[in-house]
Amino acid sequence: MLDFTVAIPTYNGAERLPQVLEKVRSQIQTESLKWEVIVIDNNSSDNTEEIIENYQETWPRSIPLRYWFEKKQGLAFARQRAIQEARGTYVAFLDDDNLPNSDWVKSAHSFAEQHPHAGAISGQIHAQFEVEPPADFKRIQAFLAIREHGSQPFLFKPQDLRLPPGAGLVIRKQAWIESVPKNPGVIGNTGQSLARGDDYEPLLYMHKEGWEIWYNPDMHLDHVIPHWRLEKDYLFSLARCCGLATCKLLMINAKPWQKPWLITRTILGNSHRIVRHLWKYKGQLKTDLIPAFEYQFYWASLNSPFLLFSGSKTKS
Structure with a gap:
């Protein structure tokens, strides 16, 4: 068993993955950790597998980089596969447009170890906009997984659906396995089709079994927002x-x-x-x-x- 797994679900992310992988490879203060990186290819039609094979040739041997293909389309299926294949006590989900700070893994692991009842931990997610957002965008930015809750840790309130997004979420693998059904009720994105609720569903099941959901202000990542995500449709x-x-x-x-x-x-x-x-x-x-x-x-x-x-x- 390893200490930590960084899991990157991706769909046609060949162009985005290199930037994410470079950020993960550049993590600092992880010398005392046994950790790995896994990429879950969620039925991509691009050359995602080739990109990962190229990275594996130069990737540090002390931090295994593994690739898995998940044919069932949907982010929930990709995350479920990540939990299945992960060898870490904690599984940290990064979307293929999430760029973690250099101390993200260290901050996530330290906080998790200090909070043994935490089933999931989320941090600060900052926007990296491709174009200027519309006026008053902050009113709805949480819908695009942009979360900046300040400098103090706190417990989320699942009963009011006040929960963090799946982007940048760190899961205690034991909590997921004990709590979350293997067949998701809310599938999530399927290719070009949007769906929501898949981020919250596992957290609600964990809460139901008594696990805590925490905010860790020391975990920072940037979420790349392309121009088309700010368009009306x-x-x-x-x-x-x-x-x-x-x-x-x-x-x-x-x-x-x-x-x-x-x-x-x-x-x-x-x-x-x-x-x-x-x-x-x-x-x-x-x-x-x-x-x-x-x-x-x-x-x-x-x-x-x-x-x-x-x-x-x-x-x-």
């Missing part, structure tokens, strides 16, 4: 997918008697938000991107209870 699709996952996620930790109330609260709460939003931004929803995004999210959240009865997985 992408953002609206993201808002809808996040909203549609709301009620299904709330059900994970709900007792049977709580479920009718949660469904009612979701419908009434989002109905109120929509009415208030329409009143506040009359006539602006066609021209102002940020309020329009929020409206799409509220409307999808309002409709999320009806997916419970459709029998389908949450995806776009």
Whole structure:
């Protein structure tokens, strides 16, 4: 058993992976750790495998770099495969557009060792924008996994769906294996198709089994945001997918008697938000991107209870 695994799920990430791998290879103060890096190729059609083979030729032998191909499309399947193949006590997920600071691995491992009841740990995620974001973008930046919660550690609140994203998330492998179902209920991104909720689902199952979810302010990484992720079509699709996952996620930790109330609260709460939003931004929803995004999210959240009865997985 190793101390730590850095797991990089990727889909057609041949152009992005080199920058991530260079950041991982440049980690400092890890001499006392036994750790590895694994890349989970989630059914890519580009030359991702070739890129990894080239890196393996010059990669430090003390830090194994391993490659696995996961044919089942979907980020949840890629992460599940990473847990299966990882040999570390802790498994740290980096997306193929996440660039960790040079002390990221050391900070993550140290914090995890100091918090034995932590099932998952997240840090600060800063944006590296390709183009200038729209005005008031900070209001919705959390939807793009940009999280800057300050300098003090704290416990997240899973019961309110106040949870970190999967990007840069460090998992205690034991907690995942003991808590998370092998067949995900929320699949996540499948190729070019957006889906949301897959980040939160494993964390909610861990919380259900008594594991803590922590914020570690000393873990820093940059999230590369290309221009197309700031465009209307992408953002609206993201808002809808996040909203549609709301009620299904709330059900994970709900007792049977709580479920009718949660469904009612979701419908009434989002109905109120929509009415208030329409009143506040009359006539602006066609021209102002940020309020329009929020409206799409509220409307999808309002409709999320009806997916419970459709029998389908949450995806776009």
